Amino acid sequence: MNLKRLQQSIEKIATYSDAGVGINRLAYTKAEQDAKRYLIRQFEDEGLTIRVDAVGNVIARREGLRTELPVVAMGSHIDSVYDAGKYDGVIGVMAALEIIRLLNEESIQTLHPIEVIIFSCEESARFSIATVGSKAMAGVLPAIDLHALTDRDGITMAEAFRENQLDLEQVERAVRRPASFKSYVELHIEQGPILEGERLDIGIVSAIAAPTRYRISISGRASHSGTTPMNYRSDALLGAAEIALEIERAAKAEAHKGTVGTVGVLTIQSGSMNTVPGEAYLEIDIRGTDGSSKQMVIERLQAVISRVEQERDLQISCTLLSHEQPVHMHPDIVHDFEETCEENNIRYKVMPSGAGHDAMNMAGLCPTGMLFVPSQDGLSHNPKEYTSIEQIGIGTRLLKDFILKSAIVTTNALQNKCLRSS
Ligand SMILES: [Zn+2]
Structure with missing residues (x-):
């Protein structure tokens, strides 16, 4: 050589x-x-x-x-x-x-x-x-x-x-x-x-590993950060944060199978320091070589979306971008x-x-x-x-x-x- x-x-x-x-x-x-x-x-x-x-x-x-x-x-x-x-x-x-x-x-x-x-x-x-x-x-x-x-x-x-x-x-x-x-x-x-x-x-x-990818749009209610009491809020960013943390927990629970999950994009529509965020977008990438392990993370993602939607009074839409084997x-x-x-x-x-x-x-x-x-x-x-x-x-x-x-x-x-x- x-x-x-x-x-x-x-x-x-x-x-x-x-x-x-x-x-x-x-x-x-x-x-x-x-x-x-x-x-x-x-x-x-x-x-x-x-x-x-x-x-x-x-x-x-x-x-x-x-x-x-x-x-x-x-x-x-x-x-x-x-x-x-x-x-x-x-x-x-x-x-x-x-x-x-x-x-x-x-x-x-x-x-x-x-x-x-x-x-x-x-x-x-x-x-x-x-x-x-x-x-x-x-x-x-x-x-x-x-x-x-x-x-x-x-x-x-x-x-x-x-x-x-x-x-x-x-x-x-x-x-x-x-x-x-x-x-x-x-x-x-x-x-x-x-x-x-x-x-x-x-x-x-x-x-x-094959990626499964989602784009998630979260709609809450933009409102004044000074005049909106905490229990009147519908904060899209906090919903996104809960989803991101759940992806981490779910992927960590599957780490022994080599599955990983990442939120690589998180944006807030017209974010400003004195506004409760009304719209947020996430892009999620879940990968692994074990199909059923990947599925566990996907199911926990779906579960957290419905929970957060109810608990935080948000509308969440989830678009599947790709699902490869x-x-x-x-x-x-x-x-x-x-x-x-x-x-x-x-x-x-x-x-x-x-x-x-x-x-x-x-x-x-x-x-x-x-x-x-x-x-x-x-x-x-x-x-x-x-x-x-x-x-x-x-x-x-x-x-x-x-x-x-x-x-x-x-x-x-x-x-x-x-x-x-x-
Ligand atoms: Zn290469």
């Missing part, structure tokens, strides 16, 4: 960024397209054939001896959130490039073709929709959902597509058949504090990674992913696995995001080991000849 070269690749991609703090390489921007063009050249230099699909996914293919066999795929994304770090997504793509370089240097031929996929628009930062590229590939992204989306400068997704020589009407053409894949694996930073806290090098992802990684791949860690004395843990990834969509197409390397201080979506090159190297080695097993290495020319003629 050439750690220096791997490090240089990661640093090189970091130079493709718009102005701002840290990395700003949002989906479908020129910075992201330039980075993709640079990577296309790198893969072409390694002899791979390149295809850009209808949603902008870059697919670099290293032919197998049996071209008709299903593909062994690896990849991740290189788009970022605003003011991001260097590692999220990028390490999965750079590890894949490093593996391709190593296979070429070692003159390794495989039976199955290998593909590196750079997925488009994994982050929801620009268009409020995540994992667009892998959703399109898995056939779970109807074009109709995309037309209403705009970024914060008012640019529509259709316009962004046109700037990239893509047509939003054509996204269905990115769909691929399950039969075209043998497996998909992705290396990614953990984006949380567990691996570092437990002094582990590798997280083997067991399942990817957890996705399990393939047990054989999890087991395979575990064995390799055991054999090589790598300190690892089988763990769920709280964040969504392209792997969750690829799991709908083929047996899928995912590896995490530690994030320093658990930081991600932050310019301070950091993982050491040695840790990225351990993940890359595991990924390479799996790719070679899945794609089946052929060692001598005679064997290759027999296979061709068979």
Whole structure:
């Protein structure tokens, strides 16, 4: 493994960024397209054939001896959130490039073709929709959902597509058949504090948590803060506060199952210091890999809403924004990674992913696995995001080991000849 070269690749991609703090390489921007063009050249230099699909996914293919066999795929994304770090997504793509370089240097031929996929628009930062590229590939992204989306400068997704020589009407053409894949694996930073806290090098992802999201509107009565006695009030903010605290209590009661609940948005309509709040809005995100545990939190949310409505004389409406099911990684791949860690004395843990990834969509197409390397201080979506090159190297080695097993290495020319003629 050439750690220096791997490090240089990661640093090189970091130079493709718009102005701002840290990395700003949002989906479908020129910075992201330039980075993709640079990577296309790198893969072409390694002899791979390149295809850009209808949603902008870059697919670099290293032919197998049996071209008709299903593909062994690896990849991740290189788009970022605003003011991001260097590692999220990028390490999965750079590890894949490093593996391709190593296979070429070692003159390794495989039976199955290998593909590196750079997925488009994994982050929801620009268009409020995540994992667009892998959703399109898995056939779970109807074009109709995309037309209403705009970024914060008012640019529509259709316009962004046109700037990239893509047509939003054509996204269905990115769909691929399950039969075209043998497996998909992705290396990614953990984006949380567990691996570092437990002094582990590798997280083997067991399942990817699915969010259930609600928007809650609370209507009370705005009134003068000085003249309205306490028992005449209908305070929307206090209703919101009770709901937020109940979400915390409910999620803590389910913490042993890995379920989490967050109120990430709480706004008061025209708040002022001398007004009892009349309107409040909450946005709630509940996640977990255990469906029934998540359901417990959802039920407690529903119960607290009806209680608070009555006790505080409020009208509360609750809109379900999304309700996704957890996705399990393939047990054989999890087991395979575990064995390799055991054999090589790598300190690892089988763990769920709280964040969504392209792997969750690829799991709908083929047996899928995912590896995490530690994030320093658990930081991600932050310019301070950091993982050491040695840790990225351990993940890359595991990924390479799996790719070679899945794609089946052929060692001598005679064997290759027999296979061709068979
Ligand atoms: Zn990511």
